[in-house]
Amino acid sequence: MNDHELIISNVETIPEKTIVEFYGIVSGSSVRAKHVGRDIAANLKNIFGGELKGYTELLQESRNEAMARMKEQAKSLGANAVVNVRFSTSSIAQGAAELFAYGTAVRVE
Amino acid sequence: MDVILQFIIYISILFMTYCIGSYIEHRHFQSIRIRENQTRDMMVITFSQTPEEWKYTSTDLVCGNIVISLDYFKRFLAALRTLVGGPIKSYEPLLDRARREAILRMKEQALSQGYDAIINARLETSRLASSGGDGKGTSGIEVLAFGTGLKLLG
Numbered sequence: 001m002n003d004h005e006l007i008i009s010n011v012e013t014i015p016e017k018t019i020v021e022f023y024g025i026v027s028g029s030s031v032r033a034k035h036v037g038r039d040i041a042a043n044l045k046n047i048f049g050g051e052l053k054g055y056t057e058l059l060q061e062s063r064n065e066a067m068a069r070m071k072e073q074a075k076s077l078g079a080n081a082v083v084n085v086r087f088s089t090s091s092i093a094q095g096a097a098e099l100f101a102y103g104t105a106v107r108v109e
Numbered sequence: 110m111d112v113i114l115q116f117i118i119y120i121s122i123l124f125m126t127y128c129i130g131s132y133i134e135h136r137h138f139q140s141i142r143i144r145e146n147q148t149r150d151m152m153v154i155t156f157s158q159t160p161e162e163w164k165y166t167s168t169d170l171v172c173g174n175i176v177i178s179l180d181y182f183k184r185f186l187a188a189l190r191t192l193v194g195g196p197i198k199s200y201e202p203l204l205d206r207a208r209r210e211a212i213l214r215m216k217e218q219a220l221s222q223g224y225d226a227i228i229n230a231r232l233e234t235s236r237l238a239s240s241g242g243d244g245k246g247t248s249g250i251e252v253l254a255f256g257t258g259l260k261l262l263g
Contacts, residue, residue: 010256011168052178
C-alpha cells in the first residue's frame with residue numbers, strides 16, 4: 001500500500017490543497033467470519049466479560065482490507081485523495097460481520 | 110437433592126463471574142484513567158473546521174476500535190431487567206469504557222504517527238451477533254472511533 005500517494009481524510013478538504021476534480025463515490029467492503037479457535041476463546045471470555053481481543057483484531061484487519069479496496073478503486077479512477085470517508089458495520093449472518101468503507105474520490109493539487 | 114446441588118452450582122458460577130467481571134472492569138477503568146491523563150495534551154474535536162490560527166500540514170485517517178462484552182452475571186441481571194423495564198445499569202459502564210477505550214486507541218495511533226490533534230472525530234457502535242446455535246446472545250459490542258489527524262506547525 002502506498003499511503004503517501006493517496007490521502008485519506010474524513011473531512012471535506014485536504015489542507016493547503018484545493019480539489020480540482022471529483023470522481024464520485026468509492027467504496028470497499030469485506031465480510032469476515034472468525035475461525036473456530038478464536039471463537040472458542042471469545043466464548044470463554046464472554047463468560048467473564050471484558051475485551052474480546054480476537055474480535056478486535058479481526059475487525060481491524062477486516063476494516064483495513066475494506067479501506068485497501070476503497071483505495072484501489074480510487075486509484076483506478078485516477079484520484080489522489082479520498083475525502084469524507086465513513087465506515088459502517090453490519091452483522092449479516094451468525095458469526096460474520098461486514099465492514100464497509102466509503103468516501104468521495106477527488107484529485108487535489 | 111440433585112436439584113438443590115445444581116442450583117448451588119449455578120449460583121456459585123454466577124457469583125464467580127460477578128467477582129471476576131467486576132475485577133476486570135475495575136482494572137480497565139484504572140488503566141483508562143491513567144492513559145487519559147497521559148494523552149491529555151492531544152486535542153480531539155468533533156468539528157470539521159479548525160480554528161483560523163491553526164496552521165497544519167499533513168492529514169490522514171486515524172482509527173481505534175474495541176470489541177467488548179459483559180460478564181454472565183450482568184447479562185443475567187439485564188435479562189431480568191427487561192421483564193419490568195427501566196434503566197439497565199449494568200450496560201452503562203460497559204459502553205462508557207468501550208467508548209473511552211476506542212478514543213484512547215485512536216489518540217495513541219495518532220501519537221505514534223506524529224499527529225498533534227484530531228478533528229472531525231466520530232464514534233460508531235455496532236452489535237456483533239453471536240455465532241452460537243441460537244444466535245440470540247450478543248457476543249460483543251464494537252465501538253469504532255475515527256477522525257483525521259493533523260500535524261500542527263509552530
